Amino acid sequence: MMGMSLQSVFAPAAVLYQAGKPLVIEEVEVRPPQAGEVRVRMKAAGVCHSDLHVMTGDLRMPEPIILGHEGAGIVEDVGPGVTTVQPGDHVIPIWRASCGRCEYCMGGKPALCDMGTAMRFTGLMPDGETRFRNAKGDSIRHYAGVSTFASLSTMPEAAVVPIPKDFPFYKAALIGCGVITGVGAAVYAAQVKPGSTVAVWGCGGIGLNIIQGARRMGARRVIAVDTLAQKEAKARQLGATDFVDSSQTDAVEAVKALTDGKGADYTFEAIGLPKPIEQAFDATRKGGTCVIAGISRGDARAAINVNQLVYAEKTLKGTLYGSARPRVDLLNLIAMHEAGDLMLDELLTRTWPLTEINEAYDALKNGELARGLIVW
Template identity: 75%
Template sequence: MRTALAAVLYESGKPMVIEEVTVLPPQAGEVTVRMKAAGVCHSDLHVIKGDLPMTCPIILGHEGAGIVEEVGAGVTSVQPGDHVIPIWRASCGRCEYCLNGRPALCDMGTAMRFTGTMPDGQTRFRNGLGDSIRHYAGVSTFSSLSTMPEAAVVKIDADFPLWKAALIGCGVITGVGAVTYAARVMPGTTVAVYGCGGIGLNIIQGAKLVSASQIIAVDTKANKETWARQMGATHFVDASQGDPVQAVRDLTKGRGVDYAFEAVGLPQPIEQAYDSVRKGGTCVVSGICRADARAAINVNQLVYAEKTLKGTLYGSARPRIDLIHLIAMHRQGHLLLDELLTRTYPLEQINEAYESLERGEVARSLILWE
């Protein structure tokens, strides 16, 4: 057994506690990863605040990158020393969802997300009292050492910077995937993106990658405009200064956009994104809401205007394939990563990192280990 420094959430609504934990060795089909970078993502904030209830204590973190330190029996895809990106929705590779190219919907990943355990129903973390600590999304990247299923890691080239790999692991693949896989945005079309955080900025970037002709970024914080335009936005709407739906329609000559994306995780921007879409257009929801959230949708528009409303998880992507594709795109100069990173923090400052995220002060931030 080994020890690690981790950020443990003992109670929702309270700060995470930085403490040393015991990490049990990998069992059959599992690997232990030495984390080098972990993303400060809004999905974890939902758990911290209690919007998405999880059994505590738990070690959060689902976006990251690291180096394999140990493997359990039967592991063949990686070996100690390999650089990997954790997949926060591990998949079995055999069920109908996996075989139909929708691995994020696999029951394996769903079960680990909601139970906080490994597939065998057990955990691999213990605190100083010997109590079990749960895993988040099967990977718990807010621990310097984390044991996870082999199915939850993707091997990457050792020369690719791990901090960049961490950014790709959730925010980039979810945002770009929402455009290319969930909506299948066509070149020359118009796009509105509600929310310019880590996911929204990458939706903007994805829209630029597929040559959308007009990309309208919408946010209630005016400081997001600089980041949005850097990622490819052609227009910016400050939603705190008026009706963003009307602003989007004015920018599209009253027609509305071909595609609208919601990347906030609140009912109002979902409604606004839906209302911004033209007849025959598509609205895609990628933001994670409170468990009890409901949005009011004009149902008649689904019929009379033939609108499409759909959701996307993990960008509707295939992480084992698309994470590698995204790395190649960055190497070729097509995908921006350096521009996404606003701040880095040591693990000891993780609570401050989430305060900055909630205040909208960062595009994306990372926890880094030396």
């Protein structure tokens, strides 16, 4: 009802109190949306490495914090001034909200928006406050502005994209991070050309989507590289033409052998470790492009042969959020899936309830998942 003031609601969430310790499942107070904010009832949330980096302390965030940056849910209520969604709308939270007005947003790079970047690194809403409290009344930070490991989460209107109501939540949650990041790395960041050769380091949630994105762009050869032989079947299902087990063989030599000794036109790193980044760069052919999509430790460095940058005219670039425009491209990806041009079900390995989220992350750490989801 208009004029009725919105109340706090209590709902279960997974809270990180200290890096290196398990998440604590507890009821938290979810404060009502303020001006320009919405409160979303979560239906699915992705089990992604980016959260794991914060859990282990590889990437530091203020604690306590509710992690989770991938998901899908239903808008439950809206604060004053919200115009683009209403209660009942189905949405994908976007983990880098964009203001729509800054030089990055205007330049077609909304993932670099200063507003979204500030929320990611402070864990605060744009007004500098949080909307979560624990039973003791302590403030709990937001992760990436969306905190999808809360059953109910208050977030900026700028951090949700409305989607068709007949599109399943589990598929929407998959599209919201791994798919747009991986497919986007191939389509928007590298702009893979038809007939080209591609090599992808890492066959997890991002790498598998780089593979399917590269095939969609018409790459004739897509070489999947991973240290776990068990990843081969899934990589081939998503479109890899070759698989290199880099625990058994020199990945750079193997990729060269599969590309007439030249190296691949495009190489991708989807792990976030110095060694595979260096290998991907070394396996890039003359004039080729090496794209880094993996999230590394905050202090990670890689050794690049800078002479090759010049003499071989290699391009080295990073990509965040698939260099996509989530507000537009998430809907494009949904349409691609509905046209039969994008695999989603094939990516989902397992689901867990929120109460078993620590087990879900154990499975991720053990390399058991293409993608896992928490579902409500």
